[in-house]
Amino acid sequence: MDLTAIGRQIAAEAARIGGATWPKIQAAAPLYIRGYLHTLADIAAGVGRGEITRAAARMYVRNAHLLLIMGIANTSQIVMVQVQSLMDSVVRTLRGAINAALPVAIL
Numbered sequence: 001m002d003l004t005a006i007g008r009q010i011a012a013e014a015a016r017i018g019g020a021t022w023p024k025i026q027a028a029a030p031l032y033i034r035g036y037l038h039t040l041a042d043i044a045a046g047v048g049r050g051e052i053t054r055a056a057a058r059m060y061v062r063n064a065h066l067l068l069i070m071g072i073a074n075t076s077q078i079v080m081v082q083v084q085s086l087m088d089s090v091v092r093t094l095r096g097a098i099n100a101a102l103p104v105a106i107l
Contacts, residue, residue, distance in 0.1 A: 001101040006093060013089040021082040025075055032071030039064040 043060045046052035052060070099105035 001097055006097050009093050010090050013093065014086050017082055017085045017089065021079060024078050028071070028075055028078070032068055032075075035071075036064055036068040039067070 040061065043052060043057050043064070047054060047057045095107040099107055
């Protein structure tokens with residue numbers, strides 16, 4: 001069993017799978033931040049014009065904060081899905097290498 005070759009195969013798979021993660025995060029994160037900032041600005045403007053009470057503004061700010069947290073959770077989920085894909089690939093790679101090295105497939 002060539003451990004160096006197995007390591008290279010796993011590293012290549014990690015680069016392939018992980019390579020898609022950062023662009024997804026780069027695309028999503030600014031949307032969440034801009035949405036949060038725009039919402040806060042709209043709330044502040046509404047309070048300034050007298051259209052929104054301070055009590056209502058506090059509720060809207062809490063809701064905006066929850067939406068930002070949902071965006072962060074979504075970003076975390078993207079990373080977790082990619083990590084799971086990598087781990088599945090590692091297990092497949094190791095299974096194939098171990099089974100090929102033994103006279104009887106055990107995995």
